[in-house]
């Protein structure tokens with residue numbers, strides 16, 4: 001559903017005292033998911049009429065994360081995990097009386113990053129929720145949550161984003177790799193595959209360094225297996241974003257092939273010139289087949305086939 005619709009439904013439930021204690025909002029944690037949560041929190045803390053004006057000092061405090069009764073939990077910068085310590089801290093806070101005498105609320109951003117221990121600790125809080133307290137869990141990967149956590153929350157599915165949450169880095173890697181790519185030209189396919197593979201290799205090294213350093217700094221004694229699992233989970237996420245970026249690229253090429261102008265829902269608008277020249281000789285049908293190849297590449301990577309091989313093999317097949 002849209003953010004507006006979800007906002008209407010949930011704020012009405014609050015107004016009628018029929019609200020849930022936990023909401024699982026499925027949507028991009030930095031996109032529409034965050035937007036919905038902020039509007040709901042403004043509704044909860046706003047004292048104007050109509051509530052949730054978005055302009056008053058209370059509403060502004062929500063946006064600035066400066067409401068004392070409102071707690072935000074986000075994955076740690078580097079390990080991208082939400083630890084049991086984070087959840088214990090949260091627990092202590094929500095069981096205290098609200099400063100304002102009103103609602104206490106907590107937002108768990110990217111709730112799929114709860115570690116197993118953190119999930120179990122949180123589950124206990126969800127089972128015996130403090131009065132006048134509500135939890136908002138935001139994630140675009142609900143399957144990664146414990147089923148018991150999921151079932152204690154009311155799920156709100158937001159409409160799929162169109163990829164507006166791709167980082168600038170990913171976008172520019174995609175544009176660079178695709179700049180000289182000509183479907184059907186083997187040399188250009190190899191070159192594009194090399195660029196994509198090199199980016200991933202570089203990322204992997206960065207992630208390895210970060211995670212190793214972070215666990216050392218935290219004084220954690222991690223065995224190689226746990227360390228590898230952490231590294232590969234973050235690596236897979238980066239690769240997933242790259243694939244999403246490529247998928248959007250080839251979708252754009254398809255739209256351009258149809259002869260629509262660049263304003264018609266094109267994601268890589270700033271690369272319109274390159275996109276315009278990328279339509280394969282086989283036209284729209286070929287562009288559609290190429291988009292399917294991107295899906296295949298993604299599936300093969302998920303099966304742990306070697307990156308370089310999968311990209312070369314896939315891009316060479318494009319016509």
Ligand SMILES: [Zn+2]
Nearest residue numbers: 046053056059
């Ligand atoms: Zn307000």
